[in-house]
Amino acid sequence: MKKIAELKIGEALEDVQLNPVSRLDLIKYAGASGDYNPIHTIDEEAKKAGLPGIIAHGMWTMGNLSKLFTSYYEEGFIQDYSIRFKGMVFLNDVITLKATLEEKMGNQLRFNVLAVNQKGNEVLKGEVLFKTFTGTDITHIF
Secondary structure, three states: OOOHHHOOOOOEOOOEEOOOOOHHHHHHHHHHHOOOOHHHOOHHHHHHOOOOOOEOOHHHHHHHHHHHOHHHOOOEEEEEEEEEEOOOOEOOOOOEEEEEEEEEEOOEEEEEEEEEOOOOOEEEEEEEEEEEOOHHHHHHHO
16 A cells, blocks of 8 residues: 555545444444434434434534545544535445545645545535654654
């Protein structure tokens, strides 16, 4: 596997496909995040809100973006990110995460990131700023 700093502008990280969204995923996320809005876990409440069924927490989808960079955490860290929610994620949706290197600024790499469902519809779009470690960064960690 290529080091993240060796990527060239326009190159992509390996896509990450998530398992189909399950009710249990959303219940666990509600507990971990403290977001107990019932549109994320109870069908009847989602329907009362005008939705066709329960929807995933937007932050659940956003948090999963970090999986794109898991293989590179020995080389650096996500310094910043900004995203825009583009669509809803429903039970059983299969989400694919994508990242393409847009810009290199010293030891900072800016990626365009995207999450799409099994129909190819964008559900999230944004940017991640990944900072690679330098010799001085590593001495501050230890």
